[in-house]
Amino acid sequence: MMTSEGHYDEEVLIALLDEGGDEALDRDPHIAACPACSKTLASVRELADVLKSPDVWNGTEISPEPNANVLAFLTHAQSDFRAEDAAAETWVHELLAQSQEAWTPALHAHPEWRTAGMVRKLLEASYRAIETAPPEALELTALSIEIAETLPPTRYGESTAARLRGHAWRERAYALYFTGSYNEALCAVERARAAFKECGYAEFDDARAGVVFALICAEQERYSEGLAEVHAAGDIFEHYRSREKFSAVKRAEATNLYLLHRYRDALSIYQVLDAEPVSEDVRAGLAQNIAACYRELGDFEAAGRYFTLAIQIGSKHGMLSSIAKTRWQFGLVLLAQGRDREALDLLCEVRRDLVAAGRAHNVAEVTIDIAEALVIAGRMQQVTDACREALDYFASAGMTTSESAMSALGLLREAAIDGRLDKKAVAEIRATVIKPRPSLHLYAD
């Protein structure tokens, strides 16, 4: 029964598997103690299992020769793809050398720019610009959509044209989300998903749009929809073995959990992701989010450590939006630590940066924090103005449907006018009707 090395003979293992079944083998003391026999047994079991599959015995013959037409088509398609991308690279460079106001006229003056390659290169440029110049990134998505919407299907094929349209709308949705125009972002993501549906074979692309949808849901307090979406997208990305996209899904999930005040759950997701190899921009975002969770959990020392790390990485890579948000959150830590004057100065600087970046929604939110700092600093007179600004910004960002936030601002302003406003009242209003802010720094992709 045993080989000269003291292992079960393979035939014996097969016989034991056949006769005794799995349970008997699992009880066998030699197999349990012998890695070599366990390995052989696992391999035999695996083979026996595969032999039960009908696909192994399926008599369908497949022609071994590659289909010459398909091969020629793909080779030609890739050649066209590369040529268009190379031309578009130059055109985008030429476009970006001009002022933003000149971009649309330039596109209209160059009908030859209306290619699929130009759509791809504009989207790449938008992705690069989103952190440093969000309004420019947004404008680039508008140009890409203008081209994508008119790509001739006769030249590119129906599914290629629809897929590119979907990509353009998805990036548009992300840029709108990033700049705080959530209602418009929602419309854009719906356009993206409609285009992907036209393709037929686009579940991966659709899942990417789903992540953007989940991020918008988080901002619009539609948490259960957001969580359902990230779970569905996560399944797709696992199926496609896309670790990067799966990581993006987990970050979107954590955002929803954070906004649901489930800080420990969000923190544990971020810590798992932080232990993995990720790009520097994602690392900066993770550091900021971990810091925000620690702040909410009252661990200000850990929060300060991670905020510092986020600022260091962001500064190194010129991530201006990221730095502004991190400083904002750091301002809230200062506020929580009773360093009111420093907090107020920092928050006002952050507001200037956010105004420059065109992030209207964030401007509205930081104004609420400024109002709180003013109350704490005893500068009541300025609170009314700050609240009015916040209401204006909420309205311009399409947040007028958020009744709780609007009524909170109204209460805050009325209390300030009546001289009833104090630190406790602000804290109560924030805790009961306004979401904890600022938003996390996250990437949809």
Add this chain to the structure above:
Amino acid sequence: MLEQNTLEAISPAAAAEAPVPAPVPAEVAEVDLGVMYVDYRMLLLSVACRKFRVPESEAENLIQEVFLSYLQAGTRIENAKAWLVAAMCNASRHYWRAQGRTESLPEDFEERCDPMSNAVAERVAQEMTVRQALGYLQPRCRQTLYLHYFEGRSAGDVAREMETTNRYAEKLIHNCLKRAREIYLSITKVTR
């Protein structure tokens, strides 16, 4: 007695099922789509034709669409093999849904390729290799494994079917599985 010590001539089907290349992270713009098509064609056709029973001519069209979508993914693909197999499953399901408007679907088309499974590509590649290994076996050996493992027949049933004794049928089952495993390992060893 069993004749297991020499390999049979490779059947056309077995010869065609070349080993599938290991997954390689790729920047989509840098890969050669023609080379990828040749490398992954058999794997993707196996998914479509054997798992989803899509006719080969239609499956070739689906492969073309899958590679086009790969080309336009607009993002880094970390595991090209897994991505293509998953996309092929998606395309095959879509094919049957579209066909379902005019003709009946295979009853189990949704279950043919578990969409939640992470290991579809590996499983399909493994099935292709086992199929290839079976192609090297003597017909009697193949039949034995088919009866016992696929049809779930007992050694006694196999003995009656093969017109031999129970004891010999048992030996046949064990030896044939051992032989199939030897061939399987030799194929995968070369592949790696």
